[in-house]
Amino acid sequence: MATRNLPKPPAASPWKPAGARAQQREAKRNAVLQTAARLFNERGYHATSLDDIAEQLHVSKPTLYYYVKSKDDILLECVRTALGMMQQGIDEVRRAGGSAIDQLMACMRIYSRIVTMDFGMCVIRIGEDPLPAPRRKELRRLKAGIDGEFRRLIADGIAEGSLAPCDPKMAAFVLAGALSWIGRWYRPDGGLDPDAIADQSIALLMAGVQQRDPSPRRIPKKPAVRKSK
Template sequence: MVRTVSPSSVSDPASPWEPAGKRARQRELKRQAVLQTAARLFNERGFHATSLDDIAERLNVSKPTLYYYVENKDQILLECVKIALDLMQEGIGEVRAAGGSAVDQLRACMRIYSGVVMQDFGMCVIRIGEDPLPEPLKTELRRLKATIDGQFRSLVEEGVAEGSLAPCNPKMAAFVLAGALSWIGRWYRPDGDLTPDQIADQAIELLLGGVIRRPAPAAEAPEAAATKGKTA
């Protein structure tokens, strides 16, 4: 006798595919892993000396798998650099929106800038730069960099106007400050003696305070102080 089963008593088989939303999140996580790994290899070996095979090997995947997340090596470099510049722009934008004195804002923006160049994507901006990229990608990156430079110039101008910064050429000052902070991305090592916060603190103090020791104000002579007290 053939046993029949009522349709209502049969449960649907579990789907081996994740819901669309979860698949999209997982894909983005894997894409970020590709970019992070690529940035680290670019920083270690250089852009031209790093191949897609190297990136795939570091990630324990096949080279064809990478093409599901990125188009080519140029696109990877563009994305890595854009992530760093976006982090800078976002952080500086938040500082500007919060307000405060120009010198305090300048310090906060310098801290954000130095913090980013000590991360994988930020180091990629400094160590690899825009030169390997073809046009028009190179022009797009220059535009993003110019926006950040403009914020530094504005802060210097505001600081001079409010009296918290010495009179100077804002363009030159912005170039010097950003250039010095950028160079951190070339020599910084995660296993070094100083933490990123310590490096940022010391760099900012040196750039804004200088290295020349200034003489302490001369103590006022007792006779002058007494005379000043009588005439006040």
């Protein structure tokens, strides 16, 4: 993808300069990935063929091979891109600093926004499972990194006194789980605004669903189960 700094060809040339060509290629490759992600999310990974993707883009399957190696390659790129966006967002929050609770909420917001986008939805709906072992491992490592960031922020929040004492591992699962689920039920045409979904989900997870009394009552450690058969 690295484009050398070639001298510009004469203005009359019917070929575009190398830089522009590379840019155009990148834009086309991105269109392939985006279209594929949308189809994977709508129909499922196994139910989507390269022919389906080519058809949506009005190109032939051989044309697709100019931009991607295989269906696996496409999925890998979609998931990797989304996880990369999450990690980049978290890194920026980290660099900006501030209290752990504010950083945590900012990261939750980034996470919940990304899972409503095509690539992010792929992380939740398809994931790494269909890929061969080395690829699965790579993506799981990226996911574990993001999970680690949430755990770290939760531990920091407990330390600074803004979060209630809890097991950061469990809390990270609960927070990221609830937010991940958005990627399962969200419909771009469903009439719910992704920002509003993020706001409401984060508010619920931060404050809990229970009414806060002036004298907060303790949640029983073992909720009473009625004859759970």
